[in-house]
Amino acid sequence: MSQNKVVVITGASSGIGEASARLLAQNGFQVFGGVRNPQRVNAIPGVRYGTADVTDDASVSDFVQWVLSEAGKIDILINNAGVSLVGPVENTSVSEAQTVFDTNLFGPLRMIRAVLPSMRAARSGLIINVSSVLGFLPAPFMGIYASSKHALEGLSESLDHEIREFNVRVVLLEPTFTNTKLDVNAAQTEMPLGVYATQADATIKAVQAQIRTAPSPLAVAEKILAVINGPYRMRQPAGGQATLLSRLRRFMPANAVDSSLRKTFGFGKRSTS
Ligand SMILES: NC(=O)c1ccc[n+]([C@@H]2O[C@H](COP(=O)([O-])OP(=O)(O)OC[C@H]3O[C@@H](n4cnc5c(N)ncnc54)[C@H](OP(=O)(O)O)[C@@H]3O)[C@@H](O)[C@H]2O)c1
Numbered sequence: 001m002s003q004n005k006v007v008v009i010t011g012a013s014s015g016i017g018e019a020s021a022r023l024l025a026q027n028g029f030q031v032f033g034g035v036r037n038p039q040r041v042n043a044i045p046g047v048r049y050g051t052a053d054v055t056d057d058a059s060v061s062d063f064v065q066w067v068l069s070e071a072g073k074i075d076i077l078i079n080n081a082g083v084s085l086v087g088p089v090e091n092t093s094v095s096e097a098q099t100v101f102d103t104n105l106f107g108p109l110r111m112i113r114a115v116l117p118s119m120r121a122a123r124s125g126l127i128i129n130v131s132s133v134l135g136f137l138p139a140p141f142m143g144i145y146a147s148s149k150h151a152l153e154g155l156s157e158s159l160d161h162e163i164r165e166f167n168v169r170v171v172l173l174e175p176t177f178t179n180t181k182l183d184v185n186a187a188q189t190e191m192p193l194g195v196y197a198t199q200a201d202a203t204i205k206a207v208q209a210q211i212r213t214a215p216s217p218l219a220v221a222e223k224i225l226a227v228i229n230g231p232y233r234m235r236q237p238a239g240g241q242a243t244l245l246s247r248l249r250r251f252m253p254a255n256a257v258d259s260s261l262r263k264t265f266g267f268g269k270r271s272t273s
Contacts, residue, residue, distance in 0.1 A: 005228075006071040008064070010034040010054055010111060011081030013041050015180030016130065019217035020078060020224050021047045027225060032067045034081070034111075054081045054107030064114035073122055076228060077115045079108035080130040084182050086204060087189025088196040089143040096189055097144045104148035105155065116163065125168035128227060129156045133176045133237070133245045137257075140265050141196070141203045145186075160234060171227055175238040176245060177214040183207065199267065206266030215239055 007024050011017035012033025025031045025046030034052025035041050041049055048070070052063035067074060083103045085096060108129055119125030134142065135149035153172055160170040193200045223238040237243040248257055 004030070005075045006030045006032070006067070006073055007076040007078065007228075008032045008034065008067055008074050008111075008115065009078040009080055010052055010107065012047065012049065013037070015182060016175065016178060016217040016220045017078075017080040018042070018044070019221040020080065023218070023221040023225055024228075029076075030071055032071070034063050052081075052111075054079075054110060055102045057110060060107075060110040060114050064111070068118055074115050074118055075124065076126045076128065077111060077119075078128045078130065078224065079111050081107055082130065082182070084142065084145045084186035085189065086141055086145075086183075086186050086200075087191070088141060088193065088200060091189045091191035091193065091196070092144055093190070096187070099187075100144050100148050101151070104145070105151045108152060109155065112159065116168070119168045120163070120166040123167045125166075126171065126228065127156075127159075127168065128171045128173050128224060131156070131172045131174050133174055133242050135172065135174055136249050137245060137261065140267070141200045142207075157234065169232055170234070171232070172235050173220070173224060173227065173238055174235060174242050174246065175220045175223075176242040177207070177210045178220055178238075179211060179214045179216050183211050202266040206264065210264070 007029045009017055009021050009031065012021045013035040017033070021031050021033045022044045025044060031047045033041070033047050033049045034054070035049050036051065036053050038049045038051055050063045050066050051059060053059040064074070081103060083100055085092070085100045112127060129152055131152050132149045134146040135153040139146040156170045156172050163170070220238045223236065227236050235246065237246040248260070
């Protein structure tokens with residue numbers, strides 16, 4: 001069934017994108033990876049790479065036109081490229097926040113706008129937006145990242161209503177901490193941490209410790225494959241912990257979720273009131 005399916009994945013140069021490109025190619029999909037620098041990728045058999053900087057309209061448009069000219073169609077779009085930003089919300093400049101949104105929200109928007117006309121014409125398609133558990137949970141000292149993923153969730157759920165009649169659906173893939181370079185690559189807010197320094201350091205250490213022992217990106221890639229091959233569901237937490245967090249968010253009292261999150265993010269007991 002996968003033999004003729006054409007998949008486009010952004011951010012295919014590392015982490016979840018690279019693992020997904022490899023696994024989908026191994027499973028017979030025609031995979032086109034969008035990367036910022038095709039010269040720097042570790043080539044994967046069965047994956048073809050093109051330049052796609054998701055913050056650049058022309059780059060996205062050229063990339064999608066290239067895939068369509070090579071493959072004639074795009075069955076599945078995986079909006080995976082993403083960046084993170086660490087720092088207190090108060091210390092974040094609007095331009096720093098805009099940079100994150102330009103990749104994490106407007107990047108998918110650019111890709112969707114470029115790909116949808118061909119999917120609508122074919123009356124078939126699947127768009128998988130790689131969100132995060134931080135698309136439905138808060139994240140102290142990653143507030144801009146979390147808000148970009150919350151925004152992606154709102155965009156995805158709204159879009160799904162608009163395009164369903166064309167037989168195109170949108171999925172939100174929601175991984176929890178995954179052992180990739182996302183946190184290493186994360187920018188830090190330029191302004192000194194100031195009054196937030198002690199707590200921000202504790203939170204950053206707690207997050208880094210979680211990522212070191214987190215599942216590999218292959219686990220998320222396997223979830224993406226299962227999403228493509230399985231029955232449609234809008235929200236797809238990736239892995240046991242993400243599923244648990246998704247259920248906790250929906251069914252647990254808000255104060256219990258709040259306390260548990262504060263523990264995860266390295267906050268002491270005294271500041272919970
Ligand atoms: N790791 C986690 O704990 C975690 C948890 C939940 C969700 N996620 C999400 O998973 C996705 C993949 O992240 P990852 O963990 O695999 O991190 P990663 O290893 O840092 O990969 C991020 C990818 O995005 C690409 N990228 C960044 N800016 C781009 C741009 N402007 N245009 C095109 N590509 C760009 C990077 O390309 P370059 O090589 O060119 O930099 C890289 O391939 C992200 O959307 C992230 O938010 C990750």
